Amino acid sequence: MYGELDPTNTISRNRSVRNGIYYRVMGAMEAKLQYSYVGNVAMMFVRAYQSLLNNEKLGGQYFFAVDDSPPQTHIEYRKPYIGGTIGISSWFVSHRFLSPNVINFVNTTFYVTYEKAKTMFGYRPLYDFNDSVRRTIDSLPKVR
16 A cells, blocks of 8 residues: 555655665565555545445455556556665565565565445545555655
8 A cells, every 4th residue: 555644655765775775675576566545445445334334234245445556566666756766676685584475475466456346335446546656756755
């Protein structure tokens, strides 16, 4: 998930600069992941809550809180936030406490859809991908 005032994007940028302008990653990082904008995820929760009040049969259902952000590699996702002048270093494990399971997870492609939420309670993302990224980038100077 990404969005305004997310400190992880600022931390990534600051650490990259401190580490000699390289953003360090784990493994090949070629897996495609589905990141979602926080405003759209919040709207899905609002729509689910409103719908549950009117239809208790929705209770116990599961829904994936995603939007139309394209599946991206971790590097593709981070590039708008770390800047164009920062290089990417590969096969570097940044924390000595990471298990092989964590490294495997961040290098595994998976996709989900919001089709069920659209059908059952009319969820549609409020913000498109480009607007979501712009809003996130615009908020970075405010993050402490």
